[in-house]
Each structure stands twice: as C-alpha cells, then as structure tokens.
Amino acid sequence: MTKSAIIIGASRGLGLGLATEHAARGWQVIATARGDAPDLAAAIAASGGRITLAHVDIDDADSVAALVAALGEARFDLIFVNAGVTGPGHASAAKASAEEIGALMMTNATAPIRIAERLLPRLNDGGTLAFMSSILGSVGLNTGGGYDLYRASKAALNTLTRSLAARLKDRPVSILSLHPGWVRTAMGGPSADIDVETSVRGLADVIAANTAPGHRYLDYKGDTLPW
Template sequence: MTAQKNALVVGASRGLGLGLVETFLQRGWRVTATQRSASPGLAALSSDALTVETADIDDDHAVTGLHDRLAGQSFDLIFVVAGVATQAHEPLHRVPREVAAQVYLTNAVSPVRFAETFLDRLAPNGLVAFMSSILGSVALNESGGWETYRASKAALNTLVRSFEIRHREAGFGVLVLHPGWVRTEMGGADADIDVATSVTGMVEVIEGRFGRTGTAYLDYTGKTLDW
C-alpha cells in the first residue's frame, strides 16, 4: 500500500493555490495550506486531511512562527505558490520604485527564503516547487510587456537554480512550474485554460517527478521551457 503523501501549499487562499489544494485532496494527499488572511475558499474545503494556517511569506516573523507551529511534521512536497502582479501592465519607468521592489521581494526573494526556512521539514527524496511563469523565461521573451512581473519571475528562476545548486548534495528535487495562461483574477477572463486544467496538469507533473533530483523548468503539461 502506498503511503499517503503530505503537501505544504503556500499561498492557497484562491485561484491556482486553492485549486491545487482541492486537487491534492481529491488524489488522496494530506495538505497543509497557508493563507495570508481568512479564505472562504479554503474554509469550504473542510476535510480531515486539510490543515489551514495563516502566514505572509513577506513577513519573516510570520514564517518562523509557522515553522514552529509545524514542528514534527514532514512534507513530501513544499510548493510556494504565492505571488503578486501589481501594476504588471505598466512599463518599468512608470512603476514606482517601491512597487517594483515589492513585486521582486514577494515573487523572487520571499519564496526562496521560505524554502530555506522549511528545508528541515522536507521528507527524504521530497520535492520543492515554485510557481513561476513562462514570462520568467528570458529566451522566450519576444513580445515584451509585463516588465516588472517578468523580471521578478526571471529572478525567481535564477535564485531557485542557485538554491538547488547550494543544496544539491541533499538529494531532493526542485521544480519551477508555469501553470499556463489561466482564467484567474491575475490571468483574466480571456486566458487559454481554466484552473482545473492547470492544477490537474501540475499535480500530475509533480507526482511524476518524485525520486528525481536537479532543477526542472516545466509547464503544466510537463514540457521543458527555455530559461
């Protein structure tokens, strides 16, 4: 009998994070989901297999407190989903410096800092996953736009590769995932796919990566993307 897997999904109050939690539960996982503030969506998923915690990844004190509350737990997957797209449609020179800096901190710095804090909660041969975007690919940027968001995700990709190299001898895998262009509040109504299609694909990709080390930059179908 296969042991039940345990996931920590960080940033799960709505959209893709919420959809991931629902999909993992449907596939028999235990899930600890974080929210920055009370989430009606998570509350509606009430399950014996679901634990909901509150923490803001930009707040080091809150992350440390979460780490302490989860003492003794071990996660097969730590998936940092949280991210922002503040003034994403504005070109760099029109975005206030403090806004651009906050997008960078939330999308690139905080996810890796969170992963560092929680590495001692990762099960042997586990996976650490980060929600990135195809917009983080420098090689594939042929249309411009979304400048501060693109830059933050490119920075995330770079920092994640360094994170994996730094911990390579530990033997865990690292995933950088593009969810597709999804009909969420961030993606908009004209996006290509719905949340269910995206999260089902990502969960299947994740389940297929256990036991593999190194860093992979993949989309929700399992396609490798150019850095």
C-alpha cells in the same frame, strides 16, 4: 504511506486548486492563507480532514517564523510556494516607484526563496520543492516584451531557484520551477486559456512524474521551457 504537502498561498486561485487536487489524490495537505479565505475554508470543510489551515504572509519574517513554529514536527513530501502578485498595472521599469518594485520583487522573487529555505529541513528525501514561476519568466522566450516587471520578477525567482538548487545538489530532492498555463483566476483574468482544474491536474501529474533529483523548468503539460 500517506504523502504530505504544504501549499503556500492557497486562499484562492491556483494555490487553492493545488490543495484540493492533492487532497483528492489522498495527500494530507496544509494550505496557507494570509487573511480571511472563505473559499479555502469551504474546501477544508469538504475535505474530510485532508486539508488543514495555517497562516503566513511570506513577505513578513515574523509571520514566516510563526508558521515554522506552528508546524511542530511536520515533514513534507511536497513544499509548493505558489504565492505571487501581478505588480503595478503599468508593469514599466521606467514608471515604477521604488516601493512598487520592492514589493513585487519581494513577493515574487525573494520571499519564496526565504520561506523555502526555512521549510527545506522538513522536506523528505525523494520529495519535491516547487515554485510557481511563469512562462513569462523565460528570458529565452521573451521576444515580444510586455508585463516587463512581472517577467523580471519571475526571471529573478528562476535565477534565485537555480542558486538554491546548486546549494542543494547533494540532497536527493526534486526542485521544480513551474508554469501553470494561462489560467482563469483573479490574476489570469476571465479570458485566459484554461480553468484552474485543468492546470492543477496537469501540475500534480508533472510533480508526480518528476521526483528525480535536479532542477527543472516545466509547464503544466510536462514540457521543458527554455530559461
């Protein structure tokens, strides 16, 4: 049977790559954008009906409710919450305004869990709930500092995901906190290690290989990261 996915935050970058990669593997994919998304529109046009468009801004509760309503009876084998932001360029807890901290923590930590909670009733048994974390969210690997607030937002996402996974311990679903590598996107910049295609191919393989129930923190090569 054809597998189905919803990729949240698929207008460009890794989310768009994940939608395209899963469609190429024969999945039916709902890809979300929050505004104009010309690259996603081109991918949809080239997908032969494998990718369809939906809209959501994960920070906006009304927008999330509208998405859930628009989904009708749709169910998923993969719910992938990819949306994320860098936060203020200085990345400093000392310099950041309350608004900057609030916006970063909302988009990167709280809103992904909120939308996941709304979509979880639609996740099929044996399916996967994936969050785009980062190796920078690892407390154990943070020996060098830098990107302080962004790190904190992804560490918070990992912790909130652990709590969600604990609540879901009786459901036969896989929960993944994923590091995509350092990838050449608007966020990763032109000097990053790998291209989007390499990252999303790896991530799709990791998702396919890790369907057993439980919560895992893995990179795009399938290696386990320390919390």
